[in-house]
Amino acid sequence: HREREINDLASVLVPALRGETPSNVFIYGKTGTGKTAVAKFVGKELLKKGEETKKNVNFIYINCEVVDTQYRILQNIANHFIDEWNEHVPFTGWPTDEVYSKVKSMMDKEKCVTVIVLDEIDKLKGDEALYSLSRINSDLENARVSVIGISNDLKFTEFLDPRVKSSLGEENMIFYPYDAEQLQDILRDRVETALKPDIIEGDVIPLCAALSAQEHGDARRALDLLRVSAELAERSKSSKITRNFVKKAQNKISIKNECIV
Ligand SMILES: Nc1ncnc2c1ncn2[C@@H]1O[C@H](COP(=O)(O)OP(=O)(O)OP(=O)(O)O)[C@@H](O)[C@H]1O
Ligand SMILES: [Mg+2]
Known part of the structure; x- marks a missing residue:
């Protein structure tokens, strides 16, 4: 029952398969309306299509209830690109700027398009994480990032830095309740x-x-x-x-x- 939403989200992300930057998306809907399920499903499809067409696309799912600071978000993204366990960015201890640079250099090295889902985005502590992600495309040379934010709090975007707000809300999707x-x-x-x-x-x-x-x-x-x-x-x-x-x-x-x- 979420075919339309699946297709809408997929069509936003499809430029990733051509190496272009998909728009950022903000998804809003009440609890239990299938937001997480749809985002994960479309992510899987994107990875599958990426493999079939030999395009370097990444899909990173982060639940901000668990990973809730700028440092931890960037750390998670960086570690997604680092295979060797002993080279992983640690939970704490690095300057945040350094983690940001690590993310940037890993992405540029891979020359990839990365779709990052921030689920329960309203649980983030502060909007520094969103701020870094909204400016990362201008710092990247060979790579592109797009962010899908998911929330059941419609007011969430009201309090964001205007730049972050307009960047995250390039596309908006609403998941209506099931009847x-x-x-x-x-x-x-x-x-x-x-x-x-x-x-x-x-x-x-x-x-x-x-x-x-x-x-x-x-x-x-x-x-x-x-x-x-x-x-x-x-x-x-x-x-x-x-x-x-x-x-x-x-x-x-x-x-x-x-x-x-
Ligand atoms: N169209 C659907 N078909 C089958 N199962 C569904 C459908 N939509 C939702 N579900 C199931 O309902 C449950 C809740 O869905 P989901 O976790 O995606 O909701 P959500 O919108 O992310 O809610 P929350 O805002 O609380 O995170 C999950 O177990 C999911 O598998
Ligand atoms: Mg959810």
């Missing part, structure tokens, strides 16, 4: 690979989909509901997953979420 019908398809798809379809009562998938459609069309919530329902059914040694288990799963998940908040 109940799309969620049903996603669930059926997953059931086919993960469960025996005949242990699920007919009204279970529509119920999971409807409940999650109310939760701003969150596919992760829909899949969790089904998974937890299956676990609860198994635990009570029931041969069928019924709507009762879905209701219990719903309670369990909302209690858990309240505890986290």
Whole structure:
């Protein structure tokens, strides 16, 4: 159900296969709308096409919830190009400028186009990382970089340095919530690979989909509901997953979420 988004993102990135610089993209959408899944899928396709056509394209996926400073972002990118473990840039200790220079020289040496995904970009501490990446193309001689930023916080870009903001937002994509019908398809798809379809009562998938459609069309919530329902059914040694288990799963998940908040 994200064919249009997949195609849109792929068409932004396709210049990479001609050695040109793809536009930077900012992707916004609520949680569970498939942003991460689409970005990773398109990245894989890009690498595959790159190999087929013998073009030097790189794809680097970084989750900014985990890697959240300018130093760590640059360190991650640099190490992507360094095969020898003992030559890796260390977690801390180098001047940030030196890590930046390392990234630049590795890329120039490889003469490549690199697409960098910064997922959960709103979790970055400060915008220095984005600032370095927005100016790196003017420092590179033989290589090109493009950045895909992903967030579920629409306000995130408001507070950025104007230069960073306009650079990151060259293209914008919005992932709209899934409706109940799309969620049903996603669930059926997953059931086919993960469960025996005949242990699920007919009204279970529509119920999971409807409940999650109310939760701003969150596919992760829909899949969790089904998974937890299956676990609860198994635990009570029931041969069928019924709507009762879905209701219990719903309670369990909302209690858990309240505890986290
Ligand atoms: N169209 C789809 N088809 C099948 N599975 C999907 C689809 N969209 C999302 N999913 C699944 O739903 C879950 C959530 O998707 P994903 O992680 O991509 O959401 P997200 O938009 O990145 O959310 P967040 O903002 O919380 O990071 C994943 O398990 C993903 O595989
Ligand atoms: Mg995500």
